[in-house]
Amino acid sequence: MKLTKEQLLGFYKTMTTIRAFEMKAAELFAAGQLPGFVHLYAGEEAVATGVCANLEQKDFITSTHRGHGHLIAKGGKIDLMMAELFGRSTGYCKGKGGSMHIADVDLGILGANGIVGAGQPIATGAALACKYKKNGAVVVCFFGDGASNRGTFHESLNMASIWRLPVVYVAENNMWGISNNQKNHMNVADIADRAGAYGIPGVAVDGNDVIAVYEAAAEAIKRARSGDGPSLIECKTWRHRGHFEGDPAIYKDPKEQEAWLKKDPIPRLAAKIIELKYASRAELDKIEADAEAEIEAAVKFAQASPIPSPEDVFTDVYAE
Amino acid sequence: MKQMTYAEAIRDGMRVEMKRDPNVLLYGEDVGIFGGCFGVTAGLFEEFGPERVIDTPISETAIAGSAVGAAAAGLRPIAEIMFIDFMGVCMDEILNQAAKMRYMFGGKAKLPMVVRTPCGAGMSAAAQHSQSLEAWFTHIPGLKVVMPSTPADGKGLMAAAIRDDNPVIFIEHKQLLAVPGEVPEGEYVVPLGKADVKREGSDVTIIAWSWMVQKALAAAEALAAEGISAEILDPRTLVPLDKEAILKSVGKTNKLVIVHEAVKTGGFGAEIAALVCEEGFDLLDAPIKRVTAPDTPIPFAPVLEGAYLPNEEKIIKAVHDLF
Ligand SMILES: Cc1ncc(C[n+]2csc(CCOP(=O)(O)OP(=O)(O)O)c2C)c(N)n1
Ligand SMILES: [Mg+2]
Numbered sequence: 106m107k108l109t110k111e112q113l114l115g116f117y118k119t120m121t122t123i124r125a126f127e128m129k130a131a132e133l134f135a136a137g138q139l140p141g142f143v144h145l146y147a148g149e150e151a152v153a154t155g156v157c158a159n160l161e162q163k164d165f166i167t168s169t170h171r172g173h174g175h176l177i178a179k180g181g182k183i184d185l186m187m188a189e190l191f192g193r194s195t196g197y198c199k200g201k202g203g204s205m206h207i208a209d210v211d212l213g214i215l216g217a218n219g220i221v222g223a224g225q226p227i228a229t230g231a232a233l234a235c236k237y238k239k240n241g242a243v244v245v246c247f248f249g250d251g252a253s254n255r256g257t258f259h260e261s262l263n264m265a266s267i268w269r270l271p272v273v274y275v276a277e278n279n280m281w282g283i284s285n286n287q288k289n290h291m292n293v294a295d296i297a298d299r300a301g302a303y304g305i306p307g308v309a310v311d312g313n314d315v316i317a318v319y320e321a322a323a324e325a326i327k328r329a330r331s332g333d334g335p336s337l338i339e340c341k342t343w344r345h346r347g348h349f350e351g352d353p354a355i356y357k358d359p360k361e362q363e364a365w366l367k368k369d370p371i372p373r374l375a376a377k378i379i380e381l382k383y384a385s386r387a388e389l390d391k392i393e394a395d396a397e398a399e400i401e402a403a404v405k406f407a408q409a410s411p412i413p414s415p416e417d418v419f420t421d422v423y424a425e
Numbered sequence: 426m427k428q429m430t431y432a433e434a435i436r437d438g439m440r441v442e443m444k445r446d447p448n449v450l451l452y453g454e455d456v457g458i459f460g461g462c463f464g465v466t467a468g469l470f471e472e473f474g475p476e477r478v479i480d481t482p483i484s485e486t487a488i489a490g491s492a493v494g495a496a497a498a499g500l501r502p503i504a505e506i507m508f509i510d511f512m513g514v515c516m517d518e519i520l521n522q523a524a525k526m527r528y529m530f531g532g533k534a535k536l537p538m539v540v541r542t543p544c545g546a547g548m549s550a551a552a553q554h555s556q557s558l559e560a561w562f563t564h565i566p567g568l569k570v571v572m573p574s575t576p577a578d579g580k581g582l583m584a585a586a587i588r589d590d591n592p593v594i595f596i597e598h599k600q601l602l603a604v605p606g607e608v609p610e611g612e613y614v615v616p617l618g619k620a621d622v623k624r625e626g627s628d629v630t631i632i633a634w635s636w637m638v639q640k641a642l643a644a645a646e647a648l649a650a651e652g653i654s655a656e657i658l659d660p661r662t663l664v665p666l667d668k669e670a671i672l673k674s675v676g677k678t679n680k681l682v683i684v685h686e687a688v689k690t691g692g693f694g695a696e697i698a699a700l701v702c703e704e705g706f707d708l709l710d711a712p713i714k715r716v717t718a719p720d721t722p723i724p725f726a727p728v729l730e731g732a733y734l735p736n737e738e739k740i741i742k743a744v745h746d747l748f
Binding site: 218221355416 | 454455457458459462480481482483484485486487510511513514548549550551552553554719720721722724725726727728729731732733
């Protein structure tokens with residue numbers, strides 16, 4: 106598959122935007138400005154970017170506790186996301202959800218999720234709706250290696266396989282469920298192998314290579330859209346930071362961490378773009394600077410936004 | 426006596442029992458070298474090794490369900506569910522297996538197992554990481570439900586829970602983990618089903634458990650300054666419930682305020698109010714008041730969470746309403 110200059114530069118913009126968002130969130134958290142739990146996606150940007158580049162607005166995704174990257178890649182609005190992290194009433198959830206619960210239903214983003222593995226059956230049900238309505242939409246379900254040990258994984262993939270639902274399950278294998286390494290939490294090297302249990306395609310790709318992710322997702326999404334049922338894609342990657350901000354990640358081997366930092370998906374894509382002469386280093390720097398400026402503007406928006414009022418506790422419990 | 430935090434005391438309770446009985450083992454997500462999400466199990470992996478302190482995959486159904494099987498087959502497992510909110514994932518194992526196996530088998534099985542899990546809000550962890558779900562478990566005959574409010578109770582009740590031959594849901598409050606207190610050293614058991622008067626008083630009884638005991642104590646201090654003497658009664662275990670202690674205190678003060686962090690509707694406060702109405706109606710001089718969270722999910726923003734939570738002022742106001 107030949108990717109155009111516009112596509113690759115688009116990937117670069119999305120990935121640098123996610124990175125800038127995450128590094129800013131880390132800084133704000135450390136400065137005590139963000140309440141609650143914050144789980145960052147730094148290092149895993151190629152996964153959400155490569156997958157979501159294949160999606161249309163009508164398509165759905167389900168996300169996770171580590172959801173900022175998925176949201177940005179699916180078109181989520183940076184300022185509303187940032188305001189939600191700050192708990193402001195202008196945020197995506199009016200300050201009721203925070204980082205772990207950001208959603209934009211109009212954009213098909215069925216929410217980050219605080220319950221590991223909960224997105225799997227939700228994605229399956231959204232795919233049932235798409236199939237039933239024959240609207241040509243597909244669903245992508247993001248989840249981690251840890252989440253692929255939940256019962257929801259088995260039940261969802263089995264159900265989607267028998268009903269031939271238009272859904273792509275994307276396992277983001279960063280090799281850790283908090284402190285528990287993949288070696289200790291599952292007995293297989295490739296989560297993708299589990300697809301065999303459901304009679305659906307399963308592929309493992311280099312999750313730090315946005316082009317490889319894009320291509321694998323393109324095939325699976327095409328298959329889903331044309332009515333041929335679900336697939337499982339495993340993206341091998343690495344989270345640069347602790348499980349949540351504040352986790353010193355003592356369980357990581359510093360050498361392994363260092364080796365993975367060298368495989369950072371962003372410089373890898375930059376090298377590819379420069380090699381193809383699609384852009385100069387200076388032009389890429391400009392994309393990065395623009396991303397950082399957008400994040401700064403979002404922080405200003407959030408900080409200038411009103412905090413919710415106490416009565417807001419009582420609204421939004423039931424639909425009227 | 427030794428100065429310990431609530432987290433250290435609960436850990437000490439597990440440690441002492443693990444030394445005493447080789448059939449006691451501990452497992453759950455990140456309980457090993459990570460020391461548990463809130464540090465409660467720190468050091469136990471180093472002390473007891475990987476055969477007795479075991480990291481599990483993210484598989485709550487199998488964590489709780491395997492504790493049932495391990496207990497039925499002769500162990501005394503302590504299973505950790507990282508947040509009480511995740512108990513939903515393993516509710517069949519708790520509800521239909523752990524709670525009922527003995528009864529259904531005509532008394533022929535014993536299930537000495539403890540499910541430890543932290544509850545509570547106050548850290549902007551939002552709707553899926555902050556709940557107080559104790560009432561769920563009290564509604565399932567066959568389970569015992571323990572909610573310590575102090576380090577010493579944490580240790581002693583943990584020992585009792587481990588030694589008990591029934592499934593015990595042991596609920597630790599996140600806001601109490603770093604709270605220090607005097608704790609007896611070595612073997613120390615606080616029997617299940619015995620309430621504790623945390624402060625004596627004569628004008629009004631305030632029943633509270635877990636984190637809310639601290640809020641009630643603070644309220645009692647403020648009330649004392651204006652001449653109202655509040656008695657703080659901590660049931661410590663909701664099942665079994667120390668009905669006698671409740672009726673005795675209400676018999677003394679003739680007024681009752683019940684405080685819990687859980688939402689109001691279907692909360693355990695309703696059960697206590699019903700008990701007092703059924704068995705102690707004549708003891709009351711005023712309506713029973715409940716101070717609880719409202720019937721909504723738990724919001725994220727600190728200002729919203731603050732408005733949501735029961736606190737000292739809300740308790741004081743409820744007491745004022747009775748005078
Ligand atoms: C049902 C459930 N169990 C446990 C947790 C606590 N928890 C939050 S994230 C996490 C690790 C998830 O690992 P993985 O699925 O690999 O995602 P990653 O954090 O690596 O992105 C755990 C155990 C949870 N939120 N929900
Ligand atoms: Mg992981």
